[in-house]
Amino acid sequence: MRMVDIIEKKRDGLTLSAEEIEFVIHGYVKGTIPDYQISAWLMAIYFVGMTDEESAALTKSMLYSGDVIDLSPIKGLKVDKHSTGGVGDKTTLILGPLVASAGAKLAKLSGRGLGHTGGTLDKLESIDGCHINLSEQAFIDQVNKINIAVAGQTAELVPADKLLYALRDVTGSVPSIPLIASSIMSKKLAAGADVICLDVKIGDGAFMKTIDDARILSRLMVNIGKSFGKIVIAFVTDMNQPLGLAVGNRLEVKEAIDTLSGHGPHDLETLCVEIGSHMIYNAKQAKTLEEAKTIAYDNLHNGKALAKFYEFITAQGGHIDDLEHFIKAKEIVEFKSKKTGYIKVIKALNIGLASMKLGGGRETKDDIIDPMVGIVLAKKIGNHVNSGETLARIYADKPISADIFDSLTEAFDIVDYPITTPPIILEIIR
Secondary structure (H helix, E strand, O other): HHHHHHHHHHHHOOOOOOOOOOOOOHHHHHHHOOHHHHHHHHHHHHHHOOOOHHEEEEEHHOOOOOOOOOOOOOOOOOEEEOOOOOOOHHHHHHHHHHHHHHEEEEEEEEOOOOOOOOOOOHHOOHHHHHHOOOOHHHHHHHHHHHEEEEEEEOOOOOHHHHHHHHHHHHHOOOOOOHHHHHHHHHHHHOOOOOEEEEEEEEOOOEOOOOOOOHHHHHHHHHHHHHHHHOOOEEEEEEEOOOOOOEOOOHHHHHHHHHHHHHOOOOHHHHHHHHHHHHHHHOOOOOOOOOHHHHHHHHHHHOHHHHHHHHHHHHHHHOOOHHHHOOOOOEEEEEOOOOOOOOEEEEHHHHHHHHHHHHHHHOOOOOOOOOOOOOOEOOOOOOEEEEOOOOOEEEEOOOOHHHHHHHHHHHEEEEEEEOOOOOEEEEOOOO
């Protein structure tokens, strides 16, 4: 088998066999196939695409390029979720304790954020003492004991994905749906869960820009999961404005606690109850989806999910001694509206980039995140605002540059006619 023949075959729109795909992935991980040939192969996939069968074969080859976590020592069905990323996305901090409080076993390996805001691990590490480096045995023991653990991915998990993504990033082949699907699903499958819920975000602050692309990606990932015998549900959700109100690591932890206390933003609570209900139902902790939804809603309001959050944080070494003074930014500046009207647009990307410039996100993997900074919206799409009224609050630890104010100014589109609030969940694909 020769790599050049495989490149030409894919270039010409033909279907690759599972053996050919395995040859490519195995050779690249072992170092016998050079970057320039893999780059040509990735670009051929970008232009020609892959069948569902090819995508499943690629996922399998990537999955078995490294370690696969064995969660069989955990009693019951294991649940996991993945978000394709967005601005203000703190759902794991809410969903994990929520489903765990209902008896479901959430065993999640997570990654760090690169871009507008920190990832789940960064948010957890913003809590004093909280650590995410758990051994496999400690991870399993914690899930068996309290129904939830969240840890960092090991270097041995899906090494093919790390190599391929680095190459995709510098060759312009990131926006390929088969490559995105195999990247996500290989990591989720390697993490060992039985039930996987996927939050596929679309809009200004998301990777997917159209609902058609989000549908194609969602269906492909669901089909790949099914081919491995997993229960996979994809939720296509709106990211044309930040999720909830808070953007920034500790700010998002605080908002997660508010939501677990029963008084979080409506869109964030709606999303967590809906996804949580599917996780609870498919983990067989409720007889019907409606019963699961009732449990999820009730546990957000009766203290059970909040108690599980603190139990989870304590188990991972964390402590929040004074929630009132949890946010310690040096300066809070109000960003005010120059117009009266209704908010039509809040560009999530602009809000995210402003937070990153404050120090709340990473431009490179070596950047150090400031956990205290960020932006908290005072208004959402559809809200009325008066001239001079606060649109957002900026939490800063250093002087706020003019481009941050410019980014916020461009983020808000205010019109003189009422605007209907968009739904948070656009579609559910099973």
